[in-house]
Amino acid sequence: MNEIFLMKLGEVVLKGANKRQFENKLRQNVRRRMKPFGNFDVYIMQSTVYVEPEDEEADVEGAWEACRSIFGVVSLCRCRPCEKNLDAIYNAVEAYLGEDLDCARSFKVESKRSDKQFPLTSIAISQEIGGRLAEAHPDCLVDVHHPEYTVYVEIRDLAAYVHGPAEPGAGGLPTGVGGRAMCLLSGGIDSPVAAYMMAKRGMEIESIHFFSYPYTSQLAKDKVLELARLVTRYSGRMTVNVVGFTEIQEAIRDNCPEEFFTLIMRRFMMEIAQRIAKQDGCGALITGENLGQVASQTMEAMTVTGAVVDIPVFMPLVGMDKEEIVTIARRIGTLETSILPYEDCCTVFTPKHPKTKPTLGQVLHAESRLDRESLIARALENVEKITVRYQDEPGL
Ligand code: ATP
Ligand code: MG
Numbered sequence: 001m002n003e004i005f006l007m008k009l010g011e012v013v014l015k016g017a018n019k020r021q022f023e024n025k026l027r028q029n030v031r032r033r034m035k036p037f038g039n040f041d042v043y044i045m046q047s048t049v050y051v052e053p054e055d056e057e058a059d060v061e062g063a064w065e066a067c068r069s070i071f072g073v074v075s076l077c078r079c080r081p082c083e084k085n086l087d088a089i090y091n092a093v094e095a096y097l098g099e100d101l102d103c104a105r106s107f108k109v110e111s112k113r114s115d116k117q118f119p120l121t122s123i124a125i126s127q128e129i130g131g132r133l134a135e136a137h138p139d140c141l142v143d144v145h146h147p148e149y150t151v152y153v154e155i156r157d158l159a160a161y162v163h164g165p166a167e168p169g170a171g172g173l174p175t176g177v178g179g180r181a182m183c184l185l186s187g188g189i190d191s192p193v194a195a196y197m198m199a200k201r202g203m204e205i206e207s208i209h210f211f212s213y214p215y216t217s218q219l220a221k222d223k224v225l226e227l228a229r230l231v232t233r234y235s236g237r238m239t240v241n242v243v244g245f246t247e248i249q250e251a252i253r254d255n256c257p258e259e260f261f262t263l264i265m266r267r268f269m270m271e272i273a274q275r276i277a278k279q280d281g282c283g284a285l286i287t288g289e290n291l292g293q294v295a296s297q298t299m300e301a302m303t304v305t306g307a308v309v310d311i312p313v314f315m316p317l318v319g320m321d322k323e324e325i326v327t328i329a330r331r332i333g334t335l336e337t338s339i340l341p342y343e344d345c346c347t348v349f350t351p352k353h354p355k356t357k358p359t360l361g362q363v364l365h366a367e368s369r370l371d372r373e374s375l376i377a378r379a380l381e382n383v384e385k386i387t388v389r390y391q392d393e394p395g396l
Helices: 016-037 060-067 086-103 122-136 190-200 218-235 246-255 258-279 299-306 322-332 360-366 372-381
Strands: 004-009 040-045 048-053 073-082 106-113 149-155 160-163 167-171 180-184 204-211 238-244 284-286 383-388
Touching: 004 016, 004 060, 004 160, 016 040, 016 048, 016 060, 048 060, 060 073, 073 086, 086 122, 086 149, 086 160, 106 122, 122 149, 180 190, 180 258, 190 204, 190 218, 190 284, 190 322, 204 218, 204 258, 218 238, 218 322, 218 383, 238 258, 238 372, 246 258, 246 372, 258 284, 258 299, 258 360, 258 372, 299 360, 372 383
Parallel strands: 106 149, 180 204, 180 284, 204 238
Antiparallel strands: 004 048, 004 073, 040 048, 073 160, 073 167, 149 160, 238 383
16 A cells, blocks of 8 residues: 555553553554445554555545544554555655655654664664755755744654644544443533543543424524534534423523523433433533533532532533634534534523522522422433434535
8 A cells, every 4th residue: 555544552552551441442443434435454563653555445544533533542644554664765855755845845754763773873864865866855954943844754663654733633542442321402602512532531431402393493403403403513422312392491580580591400310310420331421511601600600500410520621711712613513513503502591680599599589399209200201312424414
């Protein structure tokens, strides 16, 4: 094959005894992510993942795009492998990177030799290849301090590899090493970013969405499924639990004081999410809450909503500014879908004057007329489980 991808492992290499487990997970993830693009050989050696197309049918461009969003990789590059001798290396650089050199005003060669049997030192390799390239590209000057372009030569165990500058990878930890969590996914800007951030820390993500038909429309539900699909570009395949919330919201509206509507509703969401989380092997919940953003996101409100769960609730956005969250949403590609104007069930019965500093006692009293247990049981009877993957057709 005349092109392969090399991906350098991130924090993974720092993990000592767990290193093997992390590498196995990453290899498994890369293999799974390459499947839609044809036959690729994926192996790890010397803290590097090798992704090698096995035949001409492989969709190399599609695979490359996918590799850029795999967590656990700090940097990645496309390379040309060649035999481990200077002539072969020089010819590979010319054929593979010659045009890039013609476009640059200055260059240098940087070599790394992890195969210590190779007779030349790294410096000698760089000098030799750099000298030949300088002759062949007289308009591109050697500049070892601030080159416009850098040619990399890596002498590894199996072969030599030449490539141009590497790109930053998706960072984080390989999906799966951090356990599994259930993200409460609304149609807003925040919760898809929260899911992405915890996936980046190596968590497998499942999500749950509450919808209140006919107060919220089919389009609002499709929007959430589309957001989930966009997150799976990073997290891998995801199950979305869609839970009908109409009966619960109507019961709250009819039986509870208005100032507590949102809080009581959120307590139902958390409790139902936790029940499904436990059934599905998720050890934590994730929300897009952000301190002070709305009345239900004060410390006191979080105490009241958190009181119904006994597993950790991860809120990766809790201390961020909206601007920072929007920047991430834009970068990961969820923003445009999030800002489509379909209503969320949170906005259906919004109190005019929500309580911002509730106590648990007040809220327990406010919801005391509800039969929580049977409302929750009925909601759990009709959970629709939908699997989404990035390769699916866009939903909106
Ligand atoms: P987002 O942009 O994620 O909707 P938000 O700022 O609008 O956040 P809220 O509407 O108060 O905040 O919701 C807080 C969190 O509660 C959300 O980030 C999400 O995790 C969860 N949540 C809200 N509505 C729903 C819903 N309909 N289904 C599932 N989870 C929800
Ligand atoms: Mg919202």
